[in-house]
Amino acid sequence: MVAGTREKILEVGKREFLAKGFKDASLRHIVKEAGFTQGAFYGYYPDKAALFDALVSPAADGLIEQFKAAQKAHFDLVDEGRADESGSLSTAYLRRFVGYLYDNFDAFKLIICCSGGTRYEHFVHDLVELELEQTARFYEEVAAQGGPENRISPELQHMITSAYFTAVFETVAHDMPRERALSYIEELAAFFTCGWEGLLGARE
Template structure:
């Protein structure tokens, strides 16, 4: 966690409030500076533009989740040598609960990403997660097929649509301001629903 000066903390606090209220596109840098009580010169001493301020608020949490997700995807491959591929869906559900708690530990950052990021590189964040998941899962399925541990097949278009629906549904917890307790129960039910669907299409051995 970076160390911030009091001035920087105030800029971040006011900036977050402005972005949450208006979204990135409509947020006013001049308004942020004015409410913070600083000159624009003081602001530019910390952030060169509105984009960098937004990224300072979200990048650590959003990039951290992406890295955790990549590690979780890799962990599935470790199930194959131990003949534990059938546990893959349970593993996914366990990781999902870890992810939702991480999201709620950084709720404001993910609220900005999910609801306020249009016009920034985080506008496609959910899509990026979907693309990563589809690519990694296809690699995993190919490895399972090679070892005779997978029955059934799903085409890429359907795979992408299902995964997109899943991730969109997961982040509805943030969009609708669910409590952490509601969110955890919701994603458990969501995982159960989607796991049943995947089991109907692909049977793991």
């Protein structure tokens, strides 16, 4: 096959998905625009979903790994008796996450705005669920070491966490310039940190 076929298909596929979303993107148009036959396409990807996956999975998997590393760092704080530093650690990792989003901007634009009908359709929701699961474990460990218990209802915790993650990904959804996004998430972190502290203090 012609050298560069895969790269050409990825390039054209990305444009098509960004313009129309996964559901409305035309595989026939992608192949035609790339200047190859349908058979050449199937030599690389079995279907349109596999092409979409190839465009976004490296970035998505990388973010999940960073997210898990952040969670481990929070549990390390508990082990070291420094759980009260969790808020500042969260903000530090948020800066890393947003930098990573912008280093892989097109992939996350596809995930956030164009992934309906793919396994990435609920990517943000899945992150929220992972965060809630790890947060519950975090507070259990804090309480086991004599710290305060988390008395916030699961329903409220879910709503606040979902709002937080949605707000972070709005930077990508609205094509916010990187520098503006970095400034925005500092304000966002301050807002949610104050909110959590006020809410937890009110429940003690």
